[in-house]
Amino acid sequence: MTMSETPAPSTTDARPAPQRSTTTDIALIAAFAALIAALTVIGGIPVGGAGVDITLQTFGVLLAGCVLGPVRGFLAVSVYLVLGAIGLPVFSGHSGGLAPFSGVSAGYLLSFPFAALLAGYLVKYVLGGLRTRAAFVFIAAMAGTVLNHVCGTLWMMHFLDVSLSQAIKFDAPFWVGDIIKSLVVALVAAEVHRAFPRLLARR
Template identity: 75%
Template structure:
């Protein structure tokens, strides 16, 4: 009696991600954030914190990669800066930025990326992804600013009102950056609909 063999394939399911791909994406977005950070900052207000594209890269990492890989990507970026690489705003590195006026913003970055990524991951179908990306980016922005206010209050030893005043000038730029994140990340997900590994 002749027996037929069932064809087999070693191709992984489309929804399964390769660990090597994950590592490459995490490293690539860490490099992207570094590039965004070293673009010339714009001094705003009296708190000594510049406006850069740094938060654009942080939120984009979360919204494109999802909560876990976004968190890891931003954490890798902070780790590179902590060991002395000049990847922070103003071409700085080391531990000093983690104790300065911008410490609250920096420390919040991985958590802002994770929050934004979680909202996108749990969001609706692909055709409405842009709306969820904007909501995620906006939520990450709010978390980033709240932590920044706490950091400036501690660093400058000022009232909450003064700390919020220091923070206020950054909102317009970050809202615009959130809109750009929504546009870019939504297009990425349209091109790579299984990037988050759930659809």
């Protein structure tokens, strides 16, 4: 083989993709954290007898999990909680700081990252190619919703020193809104995965 026939060194091992992937991941996490904050500060509707407002928080939380997957969804919601914990008014009622983490709605608040994690895990690892079908994504979103309600109800029972049945009554008014939010999440997430089929391919 002559010098001119010597194959050129392969450039496939340069692998700049992981750096781009990490940058994209950070951007998506930050964007969804900001989205959850924006959805929350739009304003809440007080319902029930426990002093907990209905907001679009859970919509943003479940959307983060169903669109970004378990890890990035968990991180996006965690960043949102950290922003609130350091004092930014991104929680219900334009509140911030550590007080909401020990108030009547703390159970809902603290379960948010895990609700996103569960919904994202189901969408990415259980649904697979079915993630482009809203009916199946809805099931994943509802799993996150159930986890959120269970944690919120148990915390209210402890915080208000009431029976489980009374805490369930306090929680009941939130179900209709959260089912609707889960349905919208499913419709949006399914369309996103149809448009960007490799969104969950890397991580």
